[in-house]
Amino acid sequence: MSSNSHYFDLKDYSFKETPKGIRIFWSAMKYVVLVIACVLVIIPLITVLIGSFKTKTELMNTSAFVLPKSMAWANYASAFTNGRVLEGLGNTILIVVVSCIGSIITGTMTAFVLQRFNMLFTRLIKAVFLATSLLPTITMQISVYQIVVKLGLVNTYAAPLLLYIGTDIIAVTIFIQFLDNISVSLDESAILDGCSYPRVYWSIILPMLRPAIATVLVMRFVAIYNDFYTPYLYMPNHRVVSTALQDLTTGSNISWNVVFAGVIICIIPTLIMFLSMQKSIYSNLVSGSVKE
Template identity: 55%
Template structure:
């Protein structure tokens, strides 16, 4: 026993040669990461400190100085008077409806296109493929006319219809995923006498769960952060998160302490989502981008 431990000791004590190059690389690595994190933090820190200052403090102290006395009223003002609460509520409504819509239409389209091979489905698939070429943002010049004629301008329906109807990436994610679900699963359903609607609802849909999760994450991030669509189509009385924040700075006089509080309130939901679903977010967003 004793001998053994002695042997072990001697192995541990054997000194490793010092690799200077390795130390330099390590130091450099941590330095790069530290600088990166400081770069991320500094602009945000100014906002966090600013949100707890009163208007005098904001004018008289430096952006990165702590508040002379901590104030919490800014949050209340931004939340109620600044309509952040209303913005969050409206955004939630739009996200829920759009997500349900996208999952329904996306999975159904993918199911038909992927499973029923024929001239018609191939043609429709090509049409969806062609649509990915069109740059969404400048298309709005003419989409606006259609929205206006359909009477959807300044309603919740305008952004929802666009989020559901022009989201081709989701269809691709579903199709990609469906191609990995073996058709023998459908066939076994057919042998058991299940109808196609039954196959879709009890075989396909449950098996698509991971793809649905991916699409939900992409949609949530996309809609929550979208400024362009609601700014163009929704009325000022029914703001979403982005347009509420924009209204803070587009007025004549900007009350920075309220703006900062508003920003923090709007980022908290994102932060919570990120911390709870971190792993899925990395995978989801990357897989969404690769298909683009």
């Protein structure tokens, strides 16, 4: 990229008449702003990390920034076992994996039919899909809950799974947009070679959709791993990460050191995911949603 694409670039001649001292001052100010912003992000996290290694008495008697005398790993053990965080992690992984697979299968199939077959029926269904994305999911749950009760699915894994898979309209939209840019001539030449439609879907469309599938997978992981409301409402007897964490803070005698350990445990998988795919995560999460 040429230096001209940076409009605050100090080398630009519009700055040439600015005295050197002032230039250095503004350049330093940029870093001051960024450092302040990052400190604001980090301080709340650091104090929770420090607190997660303190014993209960230490936590009560020392300031938030005083390091613990020794590392109280017992907090982590207690969060895992007494606090059902382990159960929560297991259930979350199960739900994330199954609903991601489900979302990808139903999402790509729906998008294939809706984008490639231009019939009155598919146009109608497409319009219905797009219209439902207007519904405010969070308060819709009051009437969805009545249905889930009638189906006898409360406190089963089926409830969150069906809801995650069945209401994932964003995935369908992303797949349709992606297919808009894949030429139909590919399908047509395959059909001339005698390919059936299921074969076209499986051997041409699905492999072509790989980048869009990656985007949907990242979006689904973040959305489901972080979802509190659905499991809280539909699986009150089971725990996922979010509800296990919330569980630690209910009751009268809260062990905040254990709560902090739970928070750190819950953040670690997110951190690992973020660090391992930092470059692509921005484009997958942010650009994907801007196009919507």
